[in-house]
Amino acid sequence: MHAIIETGGKQYRVASGDVLRVEKLAGDIGAEIELPVKAAFKDGGELVSGGGTVKATILGEGRGDKIIVFKFKRKKQYKQTIGHRQSYTQVRVGDISI
Numbered sequence: 001m002h003a004i005i006e007t008g009g010k011q012y013r014v015a016s017g018d019v020l021r022v023e024k025l026a027g028d029i030g031a032e033i034e035l036p037v038k039a040a041f042k043d044g045g046e047l048v049s050g051g052g053t054v055k056a057t058i059l060g061e062g063r064g065d066k067i068i069v070f071k072f073k074r075k076k077q078y079k080q081t082i083g084h085r086q087s088y089t090q091v092r093v094g095d096i097s098i
Helices: none
Strands: 002-007 010-015 019-023 032-041 047-049 053-063 067-073 078-084 087-097
Touching: 010 019, 010 087, 032 087
Parallel strands: none
Antiparallel strands: 002 010, 002 032, 019 087, 032 047, 032 053, 053 087, 067 078
């Protein structure tokens, strides 16, 4: 069985036991959180229902690789370079309850 969850404005396809990185969530390492289910599917791909929750455990937090953002306007001598590192929370998916 797998489910579609939504967190941080993004949707993820998860199954029990999966480890994934999502947008930064509030909570301590080892804490259990509940994420809302948009849709749930059986192993054959049959839609079971929407609604329900997925229990997940927070494994850790961190920051992703640096992304360089370069802004440039031609003929105006305008150049700007900035970097960005996105924060994330690593979670392990547990029970999927509908």
